Amino acid sequence: MKKTLSMLVLASASFGFMATAAHADHHMNKITKAEYDAAKKRADADEKVAKAECDKLNGNAKDICQAEAKAAHTKTVAEAEAAYKNTPKAWESARKDIADANHKVAKEKCDDLNGNAKDVCEKEAKAAHEAAIADAKKDKKVSDAKKEAADDKKDAMVKAEKEKCDALSGEEKSRCIGAANAKR
Structure with a gap:
């Protein structure tokens, strides 16, 4: 009991x-x-x-x-x-x-x-x-x-997008980097 x-x-x-x-x-x-x-x-x-x-x-x-x-x-x-x-x-x-x-x-x-x-x-x-x-x-x-993991993934994706921008130049590169930063 x-x-x-x-x-x-x-x-x-x-x-x-x-x-x-x-x-x-x-x-x-x-x-x-x-x-x-x-x-x-x-x-x-x-x-x-x-x-x-x-x-x-x-x-x-x-x-x-x-x-x-x-x-x-x-x-x-x-x-x-x-x-x-x-x-x-x-x-x-x-x-x-x-x-x-x-x-x-x-x-x-x-x-x-x-x-x-x-x-x-x-x-x-x-x-x-x-x-x-x-x-x-x-x-x-x-x-x-x-x-933190989601933030790290997002940062890695932005870095990858910015890397793609390196092949560009001038105004096109600026827009590309701006678009990559907007994904944060």
């Missing part, structure tokens, strides 16, 4: 971390300032409603509910901000914020346990958190490397 409960806690924490991993390659999903503002307002309203529902609960159940409401708010706002800024750094930051919020939820769920079961639950929550942070960093590095 204790093992099952800690596995459920880990699974629920991990699910939140895995859900954010889906956004690692979604850097093309840029949103407008108006969409970003609307997402923040919607997140604020949803959090307010969720926390009002939490007020009906007592003890740790209430704490878990409030942490889940905050985590949902954090996820929505962080993803909206990342989509608005649409940079690898913004997506990394969003994933870290979401991982932190999910970690708080997982730790709250561990509070219902005692002894070794609680210790195991907390260690599993910490491991899942550290894994999510490492994935966020890795995905940023991969994204940066892809951008």
